[in-house]
Amino acid sequence: MNIMSFSSKVLFKFFNHAVVASSKPVRVRDAAAAAAPAAVVVQWRAVRRYHNFRKIINQGPAGAAHIRVVDLRSDVMTKLGPSMRQAMMKAVLEDDPMKREEKVHGLEKITADIFQMEAALFVPSGSMGNLIAVMVHCRERGDEMIVGDMSYLHIYGQGSSAQIAGVYTTTVATLPDGTFDLEQLELMIRHNYPRTRLISVENTHNIQGGRVLPLTFLQEIRALADRYGLLVHMDGARVMNAAVAQRVPPSTILQHTHTVMLCLSKGLGAPMGTMLAGPRDFISQAVRYRKALGGGTRQAGILAAAGKLSLLEMVERLEEDHRNAKTFAQALLDCDAPLFAVDMASVETNIVRFHLQEPSFSPSEFCDRMAQIGKGEEAALGQGVQVLMYPYFGNSVRAVWHLGISPEDTQLAIRKMQFVASQYLEEKVRAQ
Incomplete structure (x- = not known):
């Protein structure tokens, strides 16, 4: 045997x-x-x-x-659940070393299609997905991103943006509904050192009790970012909950962001895994940072099978x-x-x-x-x-x-x- x-x-x-x-x-x-x-x-x-x-x-x-x-x-x-176990078991029984990458690429294509983005990447965790996004968007050490003071990325990320990426973080007050005061946000943008490169939003908002960011707020955030030449990343660990609550496709939400991170291992029921999506050149660079952070996953076909089931059958x-x-x-x-x-x-x-x-x-x-x-x-x-x-x-x-x-x-x-x-x-x- x-x-x-x-x-x-x-x-x-x-x-x-x-x-x-x-x-x-x-x-x-x-x-x-x-x-x-x-x-x-x-x-x-x-x-x-x-x-x-x-x-x-x-x-x-x-x-x-x-x-x-x-x-x-x-x-x-x-x-x-039983269907998730069966999908993973089938992936184990069919595990062909030459086809593991095909299964992961299939999951990535499904994600990109659902989000209406150019490409997507499978990474082990949401924390790594957010960190990779920060590293790609803020290429130079000392670049700055603006996040909510009650955001998951700021509070629970162990300072990884500064610790690993060398990115400076400025916080804006998080309102009870998870949004920001846009006038206060605009005052935070700087063009000297450090230079603001990125705005990060969280949808749904964890600490504020699963609040869904209004589409009008996201539209205004994107317009502000475009005006100043900034990028918008969404910590969308539970963005599918937001889409279901607003009764819109996730692409309707994500049209106002440049990149997004989605966790497969929360309400969608997968054992682990996160999807990072955005423009093709963003994902090309993200692949390199995933490698540098130790995010390459062996036997990933098993996890891809679970992730595929999550996206196709667990959202509704x-x-x-x-x-x-x-x-x-x-x-x-x-x-x-x-x-x-x-x-x-x-x-x-x-x-x-x-x-x-x-x-x-x-x-x-x-x-x-x-x-x-x-x-x-x-x-x-x-x-x-x-x-x-x-x-x-x-x-x-x-x-x-x-x-x-x-x-x-x-x-x-x-x-x-x-x-x-x-x-x-x-x-x-x-x-x-």
Whole structure:
């Protein structure tokens, strides 16, 4: 047996087992093993207003019959569905060393066609995709880009634009809807040293709760950039959510940008991978930077098969995530215990960001309680339910819907939220 057929058999066994295992209920005796990697309690440590996380320990009464986990921490928690596993398994079985690149090129062509751009490139991660875009657009060390002060690229990129690319970053205030004040943005543009080369926007906007950038705003940004000879890059990790929410093709959004990065591994359900798209000469240079950053991927045909399925079959279902998020947000407002504040107009896609109105009830404590199995919970809910969320930016809580979180899971999360709220208020009354 050669190594290729051996690895194919091993992967087949893994995929087959995973499909079967995913349908099994989680019992108490194996809950710690099955839920511990996913179940976490989050603790904040404020460092320059950013957050870090620690793992949650599965906590619950010893008599719990079984536990249901609803993981709303992030859409990167998406689990591979049967169709995705089958597409990847087929790619493994058909893996021909001479055709791996053809499969990746096929994915890149599909992406370019959907975006109505000249070319596209597969890269391992969104962070690398954004960094490559910065490196191509800002060719000289000391060049400058303008980004939102609450953008993912600025806050979570570990300063890679400066650290690796030698690009200076100027920030403009991010408004609640994810946009900028255009007059303030224009004042930031400089033609001396450093020289402004690039404006980066984020759509949908992560920290602002999945907000969709208005098309008029993007049109105005592009007109401003053209006037000053600048380039526009979109961190479009969730741009397909924006397209679904606005009921337009993604190309309608992207006609106002020069380049875009799209993550395949969030709501679109792929295990990993990101697409970077733009003009042909941009992609030609991006290939070289991908190589320099160690982004070349072996056995990429497997990932390309998953990415192709994501783009062709997983986009329309994002609307279900949006509906589930709105259902949960409305339940927060309708809760008998008036503990929660959420702006329904801001719930545009798959992210719900909300605040607790009780000063003594912190986001961390709320998330702890949602992740634990409380006393009397089984009697009230019919089973133990762990709902995993993160305490988030600005003393809030964030919950994110994705593939694998069904309407039934959403109802379980609502019932758990109502149980935690009533339990907290009962404890507060007893303490008075």
